[in-house]
Amino acid sequence: MTSPTTPPLTPPLTPPLTPPLTRTRPGRATTALRRTAAGVGNLWLLALVLVLWEVYGRVSESLFVPPISRILENFGDVWLGGPASQLFLSDLFWSEVTTSLSRFARGWGLAVVVGIACGVVLGRSPVIAQMYGPVVRFFAAIPNTVLLPIAVQIFGVASNMNVFLIFLGSVWVVMINTADGVAGVDPMWLRSARSLRVPRWVLYARVIVPAAAPQILAGLRVSLGIGLILMVISELYATTEGLGFQIVVAQSSFRYLDMWSAFVLIGLIGIVLNLAFGRIETRLLRWQRRTGLDAL
Amino acid sequence: MNVVVDRVRKSYGRGAEAREVLTETSLTVRSQEFVSIVGPSGCGKSTLLMMMAGLLKPSSGEIRLGDEPVTGPPAGLSVVFQDYSRSLFPWMSVRRNLTTALTASRLGKEEQRSRVEHALESVGLAGKGEMYPWQMSGGMQQRVAIARALVTEPTVMLMDEPFAAVDAQTRADLEDLVLRVRHEYDVTVAFVTHDIDESVYMADRIVVLAANPGRIAADLTVDLPRPRDQVETKLDARFAKLRSEVFRLVMRPDTPASA
Ligand SMILES: Nc1ncnc2c1ncn2[C@@H]1O[C@H](COP(=O)(O)OP(=O)(O)O)[C@@H](O)[C@H]1O
Ligand SMILES: [Mg+2]
Numbered sequence: 001m002t003s004p005t006t007p008p009l010t011p012p013l014t015p016p017l018t019p020p021l022t023r024t025r026p027g028r029a030t031t032a033l034r035r036t037a038a039g040v041g042n043l044w045l046l047a048l049v050l051v052l053w054e055v056y057g058r059v060s061e062s063l064f065v066p067p068i069s070r071i072l073e074n075f076g077d078v079w080l081g082g083p084a085s086q087l088f089l090s091d092l093f094w095s096e097v098t099t100s101l102s103r104f105a106r107g108w109g110l111a112v113v114v115g116i117a118c119g120v121v122l123g124r125s126p127v128i129a130q131m132y133g134p135v136v137r138f139f140a141a142i143p144n145t146v147l148l149p150i151a152v153q154i155f156g157v158a159s160n161m162n163v164f165l166i167f168l169g170s171v172w173v174v175m176i177n178t179a180d181g182v183a184g185v186d187p188m189w190l191r192s193a194r195s196l197r198v199p200r201w202v203l204y205a206r207v208i209v210p211a212a213a214p215q216i217l218a219g220l221r222v223s224l225g226i227g228l229i230l231m232v233i234s235e236l237y238a239t240t241e242g243l244g245f246q247i248v249v250a251q252s253s254f255r256y257l258d259m260w261s262a263f264v265l266i267g268l269i270g271i272v273l274n275l276a277f278g279r280i281e282t283r284l285l286r287w288q289r290r291t292g293l294d295a296l
Numbered sequence: 297m298n299v300v301v302d303r304v305r306k307s308y309g310r311g312a313e314a315r316e317v318l319t320e321t322s323l324t325v326r327s328q329e330f331v332s333i334v335g336p337s338g339c340g341k342s343t344l345l346m347m348m349a350g351l352l353k354p355s356s357g358e359i360r361l362g363d364e365p366v367t368g369p370p371a372g373l374s375v376v377f378q379d380y381s382r383s384l385f386p387w388m389s390v391r392r393n394l395t396t397a398l399t400a401s402r403l404g405k406e407e408q409r410s411r412v413e414h415a416l417e418s419v420g421l422a423g424k425g426e427m428y429p430w431q432m433s434g435g436m437q438q439r440v441a442i443a444r445a446l447v448t449e450p451t452v453m454l455m456d457e458p459f460a461a462v463d464a465q466t467r468a469d470l471e472d473l474v475l476r477v478r479h480e481y482d483v484t485v486a487f488v489t490h491d492i493d494e495s496v497y498m499a500d501r502i503v504v505l506a507a508n509p510g511r512i513a514a515d516l517t518v519d520l521p522r523p524r525d526q527v528e529t530k531l532d533a534r535f536a537k538l539r540s541e542v543f544r545l546v547m548r549p550d551t552p553a554s555a
Binding site: 186188191192194196197198199202206207210211213286287288289 | 349350351368369371374375377379382383384385386387388396397399400428429430444
């Protein structure tokens with residue numbers, strides 16, 4: 001189902017009464033209010049789905065689709081309820097989430113390092129890009145889950161298999177975006193750096209990579225999603241612990257409540273990681289608001 | 297240090313596409329001198345300046361800084377580009393922009409810090425080191441660009457239409473600023489502009505370029521007293537005379553002088 005177009009949340013700005021040069025900025029309070037309004041506006045569809053789910057779950061009494069309220073109750077029982085020293089999170093939460101996230105961190109972290117390094121090389125050298133570009137595009141085009149049997153074959157059912165799969169699935173999009181970003185760096189900045197006679201490492205670390213950061217970060221954001229999906233999928237397929245494993249076990253023993261609450265947890269982890277990434281991204285790219293006081 | 301342009305030619309493109317932008321040109325900017333290079337848009341001013349900066353290779357001929365042939369950006373030479381938003385690094389604070397310019401000179405931390413402070417003070421931006429270029433007006437950003445050029449304590453500073461993008465009031469301030477720091481840092485300046493008043497007001501000597509193909513149309517000495525003053529200097533009869541002379545050369549380079 002495609003989501004219906006969201007209705008206009010705020011009335012269009014009334015034309016400024018002051019001369020056009022002095023752009024009027026809404027006050028802090030209005031902005032906060034508007035943001036809340038926008039947030040509520042975006043949530044209404046979710047709320048509708050949840051209500052329908054709840055109703056369906058109660059009416060149908062299906063074992064497979066329990067009402068939301070019971071899923072949340074179960075979520076509290078299984079994942080929360082630990083002592084304050086564990087931030088009120090259960091033992092199971094800590095053991096499973098740490099297992100999964102540490103696989104994710106290793107695989108994705110490696111993908112980020114390797115992807116950016118190789119991407120910079122590809123972006124700087126048209127010759128190398130021409131030689132290896134097709135290879136990169138080939139791997140990037142392979143559906144990531146196809147690699148799963150290969151990964152299992154190589155590593156067996158061990159954590160390294162999950163790490164490898166996460167790495168292999170997310171490295172290409174980082175590499176391609178970095179290469180594009182680096183190749184597209186404004187030549188005026190390069191000329192400026194050249195006239196400052198900066199050493200090579202300064203050129204790369206302080207000029208080229210930051211200048212390409214908008215695209216690099218766009219690639220990282222996509223790879224973050226891919227990495228999370230592969231984290232769960234690889235755990236569904238072959239492993240003995242982790243969040244995906246919890247889902248498989250719950251499903252195969254008909255504990256559908258546990259299965260659904262594991263889904264909720266994975267969704268929440270995804271949201272938290274994306275929000276955190278968004279914050280870092282905005283902070284790193286503050287300079288892109290290059291309009292600023294420039295026009296004055 | 298002298299900057300010598302020795303029988304330099306420049307064409308862009310190859311073979312049948314080749315277009316000569318600068319015919320064989322020779323020019324010496326003497327030590328401590330302030331030379332304006334003025335000419336109509338597209339006559340090759342930037343091309344000439346970028347070759348002097350070692351950022352562009354001449355098609356033939358040689359550029360020398362002192363006795364050393366220039367084959368790449370030389371030490372002791374700084375450039376201020378026209379487009380500050382694309383030459384300053386917006387992801388760095390002002391201070392970091394300046395220390396980045398110092399990475400090649402391998403100075404101690406303390407020396408770096410004091411050079412940066414001094415340069416910022418010289419351009420009237422003391423205490424603004426933690427700001428980011430995008431938080432500043434165009435005039436302030438160009439001040440940062442000048443500070444970044446000065447922080448290496450260069451012997452030669454090349455400026456390519458540095459004030460083309462700022463308003464008249466700011467422009468006058470920046471002109472006087474450059475005339476001041478030029479003495480403070482004892483720097484030789486080649487200053488490209490298309491603004492005729494500016495070329496006369498700033499310089500000891502004016503090199504007028506003509507277009508199609510680019511060449512030197514005239515080389516005039518400016519005998520106006522220093523220090524220059526935005527009001528007094530521009531009222532001087534010699535200013536008016538030079539101004540109209542340059543104007544004639546720029547607008548109608550092929551007509552003979554009307555005595
Ligand atoms: N990279 C280039 N390739 C081809 N032509 C160029 C290039 N750069 C400049 N030109 C041409 O050379 C001439 C002189 O350019 P430029 O030196 O920028 O002039 P100015 O700075 O005096 O306006 C212009 O006609 C311009 O179109
Ligand atoms: Mg130019």
